Amino acid sequence: MRLILIISFFVVLGCTKKTETRLLQEKEIALAQPKVSSTSAIIDSSVVVTAALKLDGVEIFYTDDGSEPTIGSMKYEKPFRSKSEGIYTFKAFHPSWKSSDITILKLYKKGIVPSNIEWHTSPNNAYEGLGTSTVINQEKAGLNFRSKEWVGFDSTAVADIYFKKKRFIESINIGYLVDVASWIFPPTSVRISSDEMDTIEIEVPRLNQQEPKALRDVQVPIGKELNSIHIEIMNLNAIPDWHDGKGNKAWLFMDEWIFK
Amino acid sequence: MSRRKFLKRSSCLALGLFAYPAYSSAFSLSRTEDVIIGHNSHQYKVDLSWGNLDPLRTPVQDCHEMVQDSKGRIVLLTNHTKNNVIIYDKSGKLLETWGTKYPGAHGLTLVKENGSDFLLITDYERHQIIKTTIDGKVIFVIDYPADTGKYESKEEFNPTETAVLENGDFYVADGYGKQHIIHYNYKGELLNYFGGRGKGDGQFLNAHGICYDDRDPKNRSLLISAREMNMLKRFNLNGDFMESIKVPGALICRPVIHKKDIYFAVLQSKNASNSDSGFVLIMNDKNEVVSCPGATAPLYKDNQLDELYQTVRLFQHPHDVCIDDDENMYVAQWNSGQTYPIKLTRV
Numbered sequence: 001m002r003l004i005l006i007i008s009f010f011v012v013l014g015c016t017k018k019t020e021t022r023l024l025q026e027k028e029i030a031l032a033q034p035k036v037s038s039t040s041a042i043i044d045s046s047v048v049v050t051a052a053l054k055l056d057g058v059e060i061f062y063t064d065d066g067s068e069p070t071i072g073s074m075k076y077e078k079p080f081r082s083k084s085e086g087i088y089t090f091k092a093f094h095p096s097w098k099s100s101d102i103t104i105l106k107l108y109k110k111g112i113v114p115s116n117i118e119w120h121t122s123p124n125n126a127y128e129g130l131g132t133s134t135v136i137n138q139e140k141a142g143l144n145f146r147s148k149e150w151v152g153f154d155s156t157a158v159a160d161i162y163f164k165k166k167r168f169i170e171s172i173n174i175g176y177l178v179d180v181a182s183w184i185f186p187p188t189s190v191r192i193s194s195d196e197m198d199t200i201e202i203e204v205p206r207l208n209q210q211e212p213k214a215l216r217d218v219q220v221p222i223g224k225e226l227n228s229i230h231i232e233i234m235n236l237n238a239i240p241d242w243h244d245g246k247g248n249k250a251w252l253f254m255d256e257w258i259f260k
Numbered sequence: 261m262s263r264r265k266f267l268k269r270s271s272c273l274a275l276g277l278f279a280y281p282a283y284s285s286a287f288s289l290s291r292t293e294d295v296i297i298g299h300n301s302h303q304y305k306v307d308l309s310w311g312n313l314d315p316l317r318t319p320v321q322d323c324h325e326m327v328q329d330s331k332g333r334i335v336l337l338t339n340h341t342k343n344n345v346i347i348y349d350k351s352g353k354l355l356e357t358w359g360t361k362y363p364g365a366h367g368l369t370l371v372k373e374n375g376s377d378f379l380l381i382t383d384y385e386r387h388q389i390i391k392t393t394i395d396g397k398v399i400f401v402i403d404y405p406a407d408t409g410k411y412e413s414k415e416e417f418n419p420t421e422t423a424v425l426e427n428g429d430f431y432v433a434d435g436y437g438k439q440h441i442i443h444y445n446y447k448g449e450l451l452n453y454f455g456g457r458g459k460g461d462g463q464f465l466n467a468h469g470i471c472y473d474d475r476d477p478k479n480r481s482l483l484i485s486a487r488e489m490n491m492l493k494r495f496n497l498n499g500d501f502m503e504s505i506k507v508p509g510a511l512i513c514r515p516v517i518h519k520k521d522i523y524f525a526v527l528q529s530k531n532a533s534n535s536d537s538g539f540v541l542i543m544n545d546k547n548e549v550v551s552c553p554g555a556t557a558p559l560y561k562d563n564q565l566d567e568l569y570q571t572v573r574l575f576q577h578p579h580d581v582c583i584d585d586d587e588n589m590y591v592a593q594w595n596s597g598q599t600y601p602i603k604l605t606r607v
Binding site for chain 1: 294310532535556571
């Protein structure tokens with residue numbers, strides 16, 4: 001009986017202690033996403049892909065088909081060379097921390113390079129990128145919107161694209177940035193027209209909530225031989241209610257248009 | 261083993277309880293291990309329960325800054341106007357609150373004068389610096405520094421931080437405004453100004469924090485963070501630029517000197533995809549980064565520090581740190597879902 005009383009006393013003490021201080025335990029908090037980069041996101045011949053999360057004990061696994069990695073996926077050991085376009089997905093694991101969110105790296109095959117671009121609207125003065133050919137210079141950008149690889153519009157972006165000769169265009173890929181904290185949103189739609197085809201308009205899904213910064217793209221299927229293309233990219237006119245900037249105009253940032 | 265665990269185990273051992281098998285399994289403290297963060301000389305356990313209060317009674321908005329007063333109490337400044345100042349003891353117990361008129365409460369500096377504690381508060385919404393007693397009585401209020409000729413209206417002046425010398429002179433960093441550092445005497449009279457917005461040596465992008473560095477009595481100076489530039493800058497007391505200390509990847513808030521080390525809350529990792537990518541950074545007496553709780557281990561190659569970045573999603577947007585007389589640290593966070601500070605217990 002005395003022993004039970006003593007144990008009960010310590011059980012009470014132990015419980016009281018727990019409510020006072022709750023020290024963070026293993027597996028309560030997740031790792032940050034691995035940092036992933038490639039020598040270029042547009043493959044001419046090949047690129048080198050690097051992934052890192054510099055924390056002792058971290059292991060990074062990846063897939064090359066867009067699926068979510070597990071510890072049964074390919075293990076990232078060192079930088080590797082890639083020759084083919086695709087979606088690489090990376091995830092970090094650690095014995096003491098929850099696994100990370102995924103990091104996606106999208107690699108694109110180099111497309112047909114236009115001979116000229118003629119703009120009908122202008123980017124904002126502060127975000128003119130490297131000039132009029134920024135979106136066709138075969139350079140993708142990173143997540144920093146201040147990089148000169150981005151052109152930033154606060155209005156609809158309209159341009160005509162010309163090729164040296166008639167080319168078969170399978171599709172057009174428009175790369176854009178999502179950085180909602182900086183009021184940079186996806187376009188609402190992309191409209192493609194030409195004398196040689198009917199107008200095609202693709203709606204881009206809207207964001208319903210905060211999302212991490214991301215490089216995204218919208219692909220417009222064409223399947224025609226064309227000399228020139230008229231491209232209109234519609235900007236979000238009013239930032240949605242869930243955002244601090246609600247009602248204001250959103251920014252549209254684009255890095256590259258790839259003509260497959 | 262922490263002191264608390266040691267004492268608990270000692271008392272149990274004294275009663276011979278560990279010899280009883282049923283006790284040892286029933287009293288297993290936890291199935292998992294306490295996490296330890298940080299590097300080298302500065303490693304910590306993380307107390308997520310410290311200072312948590314009833315948000316209906318004692319709410320916080322952003323927890324901007326913290327100091328420890330002469331009585332050892334932990335003073336928190338928040339921009340919630342129900343209670344701008346929340347005072348805890350070191351265990352996290354609420355002692356008192358005051359302040360309802362500081363909507364842009366941001367900078368908090370302890371001033372010790374003739375054995376009494378005072379506070380300097382910067383308020384970027386009021387565009388003012390306010391000196392108060394430790395219990396909230398206003399001593400003086402300073403408006404925007406029109407006499408410098410650099411400001412046309414109060415809205416251009418958005419002060420973020422102050423630093424105080426032994427003689428009562430103080431400096432104000434206009435970190436959300438035009439990036440000037442303004443020097444006043446103890447009465448609040450303008451003496452000098454320097455800095456300003458720009459990328460030059462003596463200029464700032466987001467002069468977010470300032471502190472008085474008296475670690476070397478022969479070369480007393482000012483340390484000022486240029487947060488957007490991922491840099492700490494040193495000036496002499498006349499406002500002449502002396503040096504820059506780069507902290508690649510780290511958006512450092514104010515420098516906090518404790519003994520010979522400098523501690524920083526890092527609001528964000530520069531190149532992270534998530535905004536809530538902050539951590540804590542500690543420099544030694546040589547101004548070398550020695551520990552980054554929540555981030556990569558500091559690594560120097562040819563005297564250049566590798567880019568630092570968050571490795572675990574523990575902190576969101578750390579905005580200030582306070583180191584108490586037990587070497588434990590309190591981390592106040594901006595835009596973290598109205599959470600109370602996190603305590604880091606040094607191990």
